[in-house]
Amino acid sequence: MGDLNVKKVILEIISIVAPDADLSDVKTDVRLRDQLEMDSMDFLDIVMELRKRYKIEVPKEDYQMLASLDSCVEYLAPKFAALSPA
Amino acid sequence: MARDRLADAKDYYDVIVIGSGLAGLTGANNLAKAGRSVLLLEQHYNFGGMATWFKRPGGHIFDISLHGFPVGMIKSCRKYWTREIADSIVQLKGVRFDNPQFSLQTTFDRVDFTNKLVDHFGIEKQTVEDFFNASRAMDFYDDQAMTTRELFQKFFPGRSDVVRFLMEPIAYANGSTLDDPAITYGIVFSNFMSKGVYIFQGGTDKLIRMMKTELKVNGVDLRHSICVDKICTEDGQVTGVVANGTKIACGAVLSNANLKTTIEKMVGPEKFDDAFIKEAKAVRLNNSSCQVYMGIKKGETLDNIGDLLFTSVDPEFDSTRLCAKDVTSRTFSMYYPDIRPGSDRYAIVSSTNANWSDWATLSEQDYEKEKQHLIKTTLDALEKYIPGVRQKIDHVEASTPKTFEHYTMQAQGATFGTKFEGLQVSMDLPKQIEGLFHAGSVGIIMSGWLGAINYGVIVANEVDSFMLTKLQSQQQAAS
Ligand SMILES: Cc1cc2nc3c(=O)[nH]c(=O)nc-3n(C[C@H](O)[C@H](O)[C@H](O)COP(=O)(O)OP(=O)(O)OC[C@H]3O[C@@H](n4cnc5c(N)ncnc54)[C@H](O)[C@@H]3O)c2cc1C
Numbered sequence: 001m002g003d004l005n006v007k008k009v010i011l012e013i014i015s016i017v018a019p020d021a022d023l024s025d026v027k028t029d030v031r032l033r034d035q036l037e038m039d040s041m042d043f044l045d046i047v048m049e050l051r052k053r054y055k056i057e058v059p060k061e062d063y064q065m066l067a068s069l070d071s072c073v074e075y076l077a078p079k080f081a082a083l084s085p086a
Numbered sequence: 087m088a089r090d091r092l093a094d095a096k097d098y099y100d101v102i103v104i105g106s107g108l109a110g111l112t113g114a115n116n117l118a119k120a121g122r123s124v125l126l127l128e129q130h131y132n133f134g135g136m137a138t139w140f141k142r143p144g145g146h147i148f149d150i151s152l153h154g155f156p157v158g159m160i161k162s163c164r165k166y167w168t169r170e171i172a173d174s175i176v177q178l179k180g181v182r183f184d185n186p187q188f189s190l191q192t193t194f195d196r197v198d199f200t201n202k203l204v205d206h207f208g209i210e211k212q213t214v215e216d217f218f219n220a221s222r223a224m225d226f227y228d229d230q231a232m233t234t235r236e237l238f239q240k241f242f243p244g245r246s247d248v249v250r251f252l253m254e255p256i257a258y259a260n261g262s263t264l265d266d267p268a269i270t271y272g273i274v275f276s277n278f279m280s281k282g283v284y285i286f287q288g289g290t291d292k293l294i295r296m297m298k299t300e301l302k303v304n305g306v307d308l309r310h311s312i313c314v315d316k317i318c319t320e321d322g323q324v325t326g327v328v329a330n331g332t333k334i335a336c337g338a339v340l341s342n343a344n345l346k347t348t349i350e351k352m353v354g355p356e357k358f359d360d361a362f363i364k365e366a367k368a369v370r371l372n373n374s375s376c377q378v379y380m381g382i383k384k385g386e387t388l389d390n391i392g393d394l395l396f397t398s399v400d401p402e403f404d405s406t407r408l409c410a411k412d413v414t415s416r417t418f419s420m421y422y423p424d425i426r427p428g429s430d431r432y433a434i435v436s437s438t439n440a441n442w443s444d445w446a447t448l449s450e451q452d453y454e455k456e457k458q459h460l461i462k463t464t465l466d467a468l469e470k471y472i473p474g475v476r477q478k479i480d481h482v483e484a485s486t487p488k489t490f491e492h493y494t495m496q497a498q499g500a501t502f503g504t505k506f507e508g509l510q511v512s513m514d515l516p517k518q519i520e521g522l523f524h525a526g527s528v529g530i531i532m533s534g535w536l537g538a539i540n541y542g543v544i545v546a547n548e549v550d551s552f553m554l555t556k557l558q559s560q561q562q563a564a565s
Binding site: 045 | 116120121161162164165540543544547550551554555558
């Protein structure tokens with residue numbers, strides 16, 4: 001999966017876990033919780049959705065990697081790549 | 087003989103949830119939605135644990151723990167339950183204080199509290215802002231050395247009236263005292279202050295009915311009147327539970343039963359490290375409660391005197407006095423007909439914090455006598471706010487720490503689980519025994535309706551992660 005698609009997947013998940021968030025203008029390099037009124041439970045929901053949909057596991061010590069869209073892509077792209085059949 | 091309520095249960099479930107308190111129900115729902123097979127076992131005939139209600143002849147219905155919760159419940163119910171459940175949550179606007187130091191009414195949110203602190207108590211606006219911001223900024227990872235007493239001392243030295251205003255409602259909401267870590271205060275206080283106090287319209291019975299429906303939709307196998315006696319382990323791993331003499335196998339156990347009971351009675355202390363057992367044994371339980379339920383005769387009405395009344399005749403706030411058997415501080419929860427739309431009935435519930443030790447050892451006769459005394463003094467106290475209230479009431483009864491212990495099997499009837507240190511022990515459980523998890527009131531911050539629901543989700547995430555790894559490694563081994 002390309003970076004663009006990873007970003008799309010993350011935004012889609014955010015739209016489910018934080019339905020009130022306005023996602024039309026999310027800055028990729030700013031912490032999500034600083035622009036979207038997300039709390040720690042919302043981030044936990046992202047972790048659960050990633051596991052449910054893609055069987056991707058984000059261990060607790062890596063939660064901070066989900067801080068911004070850029071860091072999400074950087075952290076998750078290799079995990080998504082590992083999923084696709086070679 | 088009671089019929090075998092486990093007769094048609096499967097031999098294996100991914101997860102067995104023990105207990106249907108809000109943490110157990112929410113954990114079960116979450117895991118089922120994540121695709122796990124889930125069996126939920128509850129010893130009582132009702133689901134909900136302390137989130138419960140009871141009916142009495144004459145059309146009376148009483149809610150036990152529906153006095154108020156923070157606005158965060160709306161979001162959590164929408165995400166982890168249904169929009170319908172979230173949409174039934176409404177704000178309570180009339181919160182009253184009446185005690186020898188002050189008498190006032192508030193909407194119990196940051197804006198109104200700020201106004202009261204500035205106008206009524208004469209505190210500098212900046213100090214109030216600083217206090218709110220300091221409380222808001224607190225989280226679990228903060229320094230735990232500072233106590234709530236020290237927090238108040240820092241911002242409002244010598245102001246016992248301000249301490250009472252800020253502390254009394256929270257002491258009722260989570261059983262914390264001035265000597266507990268300040269973060270237990272800051273987190274819960276800020277949750278309330280963000281937008282006020284909320285309640286579930288339709289009553290606890292409706293909430294639990296809606297939750298049950300949703301659990302069934304998501305495929306949870308729900309069983310009531312089944313007490314789990316034992317959690318089975320082999321080589322440091324959970325293998326199943328024993329209930330009604332039947333063993334049912336599972337990949338993981340999520341215990342919503344009391345933390346200490348789970349460790350010491352259901353698993354057995356010999357299965358854990360000595361150091362862990364020492365820590366678990368040292369966990370202090372939180373206080374319990376007494377309540378008096380007063381049902382208003384059909385056809386009678388009450389004027390609106392507010393929704394929640396924090397009353398006290400004590401000269402100052404005092405954590406010890408708040409739990410004392412000769413009660414001087416009470417919260418009156420007023421239930422007007424709009425709590426259950428379509429109904430025309432009124433009820434009043436008086437709640438006080440209480441110590442297990444004051445009630446547990448009484449002889450049967452003394453226990454009855456003390457209960458009658460509690461009822462009488464409660465009615466006397468209520469007369470001040472509703473003159474002639476005795477004539478309007480046609481049902482009254484009381485509950486004590488023993489009542490709560492009996493119905494929920496919470497050790498010592500603990501209303502809010504354990505003190506702060508219980509959270510770490512709860513979180514460390516899976517490190518001791520693979521596949522063993524606990525979710526339920528612990529650590530003060532994870533208690534109350536909102537705390538229990540959110541902790542149910544947090545732990546369900548751990549369980550789900552554990553199950554994914556476990557199933558993947560089984561698959562690998564098989565292929
Ligand atoms: C009087 C009172 C007033 C309260 N007021 C409020 C309030 O206004 N607002 C608020 O937010 N919170 C309030 N609370 C607190 C809140 O109700 C609790 O914190 C919350 O409901 C606890 O949920 P829980 O999941 O931790 O466990 P519990 O509700 O304790 O549930 C545990 C469940 O496990 C079951 N169980 C235990 N052992 C076994 C076993 N071996 N086998 C099978 N089942 C078992 C029990 O029967 C019970 O159903 C109040 C509590 C009380 C008692």
